[in-house]
Amino acid sequence: MSNPAPKPRARAGGRMARRSLRAMTDSTMLPGLVNSLPHCEVMDGAQVERIDNASMDILENVGVVFRDDIALADWRRVGADVRGERVHLDRGLVRELIKTIPSDFTYHARNPAHNVRLGGRHAIFVPMTGAPFLRDLDDVRRNPTLDDLAMFHKLSHMSPALHSSAHHIVEPYDHPISQRHLRITYSSMKHSDKTFMGMTTSPKNAEDVMEMCAVLFGEDFLETHPVTTGNCNGNSPLVWDETMLGAMRAFCRRNQPVLCSPFVLGGANTPASVAPAVAQLNAEALSALAYTQVIRKGCPAIYGHYLSSVSMKSGAPMAGTPEISLMNFMIGQMARFYGVPWRTSNTLGGAKTFDAQAGYESATTLSAVMHAGANYIWHSAGWNEAGMHCSVAKFVVDAEQCAMAYRMAEGPRWDDFDQAIAAVSDIGPGGHYLGHPHTQENFQRAFFLPELFDNNSIEQWMAEGSQEITARALTHARKLLQDYEEPKLDEAKNEALLDYIARREREIPAADALNQEF
């Protein structure tokens, strides 16, 4: 990707500079985004309170099912009204509990230069996860392996606007399910020194992730510094299950943040209407956010969700629709109302190939989440076919799109304004600016140059082989992988991690159920 970094570079003018620009592939990570765009707020204060009030009514009167004995005992202990599996939460208790969730925190990477902040205007881009298929470097759709997963971790590392290598971007089928979380976690840690995610596919798997984090960062460091994030999906409407709650406890006890993510199929497991769906989702998210503080007061936590609307024609989940954008705007308002960092999903969509549908869906959602002011922007690269595959071509294009959104969210610069206005006088009517000193000094950072968009004439495009974006993106991905340099793990830590994995692989039977998360 040429010139994605927003920071001023050294001055260099003319042909020499253009030549060096052409050769440059800068994979330096962009700092965590500070999103300066005004929030798109589609609700007034009274409407925000109406959602809050409806959610609190649901929590008090309908209640939330916690299918987990430990959680039920925890809720009883803090005075909730527990009837069977159903927990009725008083709004006073909920507000009291969520008050201790930090409004922002630093998410630590093994390379401290790659630490990022989350919350308020601070945001990060995280690649997609969970794909049972990939479209590979030849655009062939097939089941992924650990090598494929490593490839995506490398591409994450090489993409300036991605702030994380996530975890199981693709599901590595060449390793036993029950042991996969160990290899996935190791792959994230080894191939990138950015932040990464932790598997929550079972409470025990989550414990393993915590142990590996303790090896990498040190037990004490972990206690006081968030170093990973785990996702916990709710079963909408209004159910949290044992697997997710157990994983949540594993993370929160070690002070590691989870994403509390109701899984919304709008119209199927929520009312068929935007505002009431948000009210239900909000109740669900609040119930889990509150529980994180029952587990450990002050532990960071993230307001999550997975959003799709259901086609009432075919039953299929849909993304990139106007209602998804509206729900993002509204959820952003609710999360800010409670002062909790929030997660969204970025490039969700249903296209089967990397065609124009995929482009529209992804760009529509990316724009929406930027204007919504999301903090943890997950599924930011590679997602296609409703999450069934991760596409290499789409991965690198999405990553560049995130860099473009990043640039937009920085807003215009003003430091060169007077100098540039003086240039208007110098040039005068009918002139051109290419040779002016201001242009020479500023062209490298003035306008983003998308590496993967072709803006040449059709004649030049044909002369270069009439390649559509998929082909160009795959060539680019190959080049990134060629240029990749592994950010080496400390040798002792690497040994310790491998020892841990070896021990656990001896202990864990090589067969188990496959759990997916979104």
Place this chain on the structure above:
Amino acid sequence: MSNPAPKPRARAGGRMARRSLRAMTDSTMLPGLVNSLPHCEVMDGAQVERIDNASMDILENVGVVFRDDIALADWRRVGADVRGERVHLDRGLVRELIKTIPSDFTYHARNPAHNVRLGGRHAIFVPMTGAPFLRDLDDVRRNPTLDDLAMFHKLSHMSPALHSSAHHIVEPYDHPISQRHLRITYSSMKHSDKTFMGMTTSPKNAEDVMEMCAVLFGEDFLETHPVTTGNCNGNSPLVWDETMLGAMRAFCRRNQPVLCSPFVLGGANTPASVAPAVAQLNAEALSALAYTQVIRKGCPAIYGHYLSSVSMKSGAPMAGTPEISLMNFMIGQMARFYGVPWRTSNTLGGAKTFDAQAGYESATTLSAVMHAGANYIWHSAGWNEAGMHCSVAKFVVDAEQCAMAYRMAEGPRWDDFDQAIAAVSDIGPGGHYLGHPHTQENFQRAFFLPELFDNNSIEQWMAEGSQEITARALTHARKLLQDYEEPKLDEAKNEALLDYIARREREIPAADALNQEF
């Protein structure tokens, strides 16, 4: 397109309703959009004034070239400081002149049900124009004919979210250049009863458009009602030429609005920086807006622009970039500062085919212009290859995307909120909503169903022929053309229009220069 209309439909539940939904293709035009989204304002008040001040300094001290003797005489008459071709405009004079531009007005169609408002929160979608090539119903790239133009006018008529049939969507090469404007205007008038644009390719051509409008609407009606819009491009930096100024006078004298559109190639004919480029563009737009009021005080006029940034690597114009989005946000702020309706360009992009690049570029710009609060959203369907071709497939997909953006810009509805929240109690934890009365009553309007996005499983998609969006869109376009019914012109008016064209074609020699506009 299924279910694009925002208005509530008759209640109908269950399988019957789903069946009727499947068959329905509703081509009823959506009313002019009332964009309820908050404006994305990336400048504070002081920054808006800084742009205003810089633009006024440019107008006073650098001046603007009007390459046209009549305009120079007009400017002298109103007291401007004219030195040769360069007109220095005092900020007091500029502010005084633009004060009389209406902040909003009704744009009349021959079918009064298709009248639309422009200005404030009122916005319209207008298809692309000016393409020298098309990609046709077989996705073949070739030169267009009058029949192709008629096809695009029919598709405009059939697309609910398009509020105009524009004018020369494609350039009809099978008719002499010098007479084309007559056939183009007639095609717009005949194949659709929505609003249309008027050609400004020369002052005389513009006069012909005015005469044809007088035939269609009546001479007196024209005097007091905007019935068409003409685009006048500036030559940035700071030049307006005789052709555009002559066409502007033809329109304004008859009280018809023009779009005052500086043609920005950011970095080539503006400073290489976003804010100063906006300051220059703003000065250019203001100079032409002021001139419309010199021509006729109180005539409606539109703040325009054509925006691209130039790749400093290859010299190619670029679209869909972060700077284009930022400039849209800023231009919106400036137009609102002056209280003038404003035009933007929607789906600009450089892809050579309807691939994912085209999707990203189009959706990014569509989102930006919605959040920017643009009023006259031109080039909203079909644009590809930097405007070199209009794609049939992309045309119908873009039109559906506009319908989706329209839905988003309406914001969430609240009228069913309490009823839907009651449904949450009815269903309770772990239930599903598909059979609930609220769902049955609301599913048709709850979530937009994009007709041209495929959200089915890959197995079903393969069973249906593994069609990417281009193939599906072309099938859809064929169906729209099959279903098309001509909104008949009044017979006497039709005769009078044909007589006018026949007379003018006898008078105009069949050879002339080709003028393009953007």
